[in-house]
Amino acid sequence: MIPPVQALPRSRNAAATREAILVSARKHFARENYENVGLREIAGDAGVDPALVSRYFGSKEALFRETLRDDDKDFMEGATRETLARHFAQLFLDEGDTPQDERDLHIDQILILLHSIGSPKAGEIIRETIDTDILEPIARVLGGQDTEMRAAMAFAVLMGMGIMHNTLAIDPDMCSAEDTDRFEKRLTRIFAAALEPMDD
Amino acid sequence: MIPPVQALPRSRNAAATREAILVSARKHFARENYENVGLREIAGDAGVDPALVSRYFGSKEALFRETLRDDDKDFMEGATRETLARHFAQLFLDEGDTPQDERDLHIDQILILLHSIGSPKAGEIIRETIDTDILEPIARVLGGQDTEMRAAMAFAVLMGMGIMHNTLAIDPDMCSAEDTDRFEKRLTRIFAAALEPMDD
DNA sequence: GACATATGTCTACAGTCGTTGACAAGTTCC
DNA sequence: GGAACTTGTCAACGACTGTAGACATATGTC
Structure with missing residues (x-):
C-alpha cells in the first residue's frame, strides 16, 4: 500500500537510519490513528528491525512527539492582519x-x-x-x-x-x-x- | 474513574442487560478512542461477563454501530431557515x-x-x-x-x-x-x- | 418435581502490541 | 591484526485484545 521509504540497503549510518525511521513514522501517523500504527510497520517501511525504533527513540510516544517537531515551522509566515x-x-x-x-x-x-x-x-x-x-x-x-x-x-x-x-x-x-x-x-x-x- | 452503570444485581432479563451494555458502551466510547475502549471495561461497568457483549452484539464493531443508532433523532427539530x-x-x-x-x-x-x-x-x-x-x-x-x-x-x-x-x-x-x-x-x-x- | 430453554460465566485460544537483552556484524583506531 | 566501539538483528517476554465453546445456573412450562 504505502511504498517503502528506503528500499536501498543503507550503509551503516545512525543519523540516516534515524531519519529514515522518522520519515516512515510521519507517513504512517499521517494516515492512521496513533494506536493503529505499529512500530513493526514503521520499521518495515524504513527497512529496519523493529527493535531499533525503540532503541533510537526510547518509546513509541517519544517517536510520535518527534514526528511533530519542526525546528523552523511558522505557517503564518507572510500573513498580515489584513490578508x-x-x-x-x-x-x-x-x-x-x-x-x-x-x-x-x-x-x-x-x-x-x-x-x-x-x-x-x-x-x-x-x-x-x-x-x-x-x-x-x-x-x-x-x-x-x-x-x-x-x-x-x-x-x-x-x-x-x-x-x-x-x-x-x-x-x-x-x-x-x-x-x-x-x-x-x-x-x-x-x-x-x-x-x-x-x-x- | 467512571462509575459503574448498573451496580445492583439485575434479575435475569436479556433486554435489560442488553440495554445496560449499550449504555455502558456509549459512556466509554464518548470518553475514549474506539481502539482504546476494551470490551472488558464495557462489560465490567455493566456488571456483566465480557463474553456476553460479543454474544449479544456479534462484534465490537457492531456494538459501536448500535451505540450511534437513535431511532428518533432529529437535532434540527424546530429550526427554520432564518433561525x-x-x-x-x-x-x-x-x-x-x-x-x-x-x-x-x-x-x-x-x-x-x-x-x-x-x-x-x-x-x-x-x-x-x-x-x-x-x-x-x-x-x-x-x-x-x-x-x-x-x-x-x-x-x-x-x-x-x-x-x-x-x-x-x-x-x-x-x-x-x-x-x-x-x-x-x-x-x-x-x-x-x-x-x-x-x-x- | 422434571424437563426445556433462556441467560450468564469461565476458560482459553490465537493474535497483536511495545519493549528488552543477548548476540552478530560491521567500522574505526592503535 | 586485534581491541574497542558503533550499528543492527534475533528471539522472546509479558501484557493486552476480541472472540468462541464448554459449562453452570436461573426461569418458564407441563
Missing part, C-alpha cells in the same frame, strides 16, 4: 507559494494532528503542539480584542474543514469551476467571521 | 429547550463521533452516520444554492469547535459574562457565514 482570512483559505486549498516539500511536511504534520486527536496517549502531545506551534503564532499576528479567542476559533474552523476533507473524505461535490470558486469565497467569509475584530 | 445560525450556536453552547436526558444522549453520540473520527474501523460507520443523520437533515432545512456544501461547512465548524472544546480541552479563557457574550456573537456570525446563501 489573514485569505491566507487561511489558501492554507486549506493547498495554494500559495511555499516550496512543495516544506508544504508536504506541514500537511503531513497537520494530518497527524487530525488523525490522532482522539487518542488519549497522543492527546497531551497534540495539545501542546497546537498551543505553542499554532495558536500562539496566530494570536501574535492578530490585533485588537480577544486575540486568543479569535485564534482558537479560526483554527477550529480549519480543523473541522480538514477532518471533513481528509479524514472523513466527505466533500460537497464541486463539479464546475464556479462551484470551487463559491466554496473558496464562502471559506474566506467564514475565516473572516472568526478572525476579524467585532465592529459593533 | 439556523442561532440554532447551531445554541447546540454548541448547550442551551435550548430540549429535555435533559435526550440532550445528554445527543451530546454523548456527538462525542463518540469526535473521539473515534480517526479510527479506520469506526471511520466507515461514522461517515455513514454523519451523512444520513446530520448532513441530510441540515441540507433539508436549507434553501437556495449549494445546500450540500453549506451543510457540510456548517457541520465542519461545529465539529472543529466541538473537538477544540471537548477533546482537546482548549478554550480561550472567558472570565467575564461579556467574554461569553462576545464568543456567542462571533459563533453565530461564523455559522451565518457558513449557512446563509451568497448575496453577491
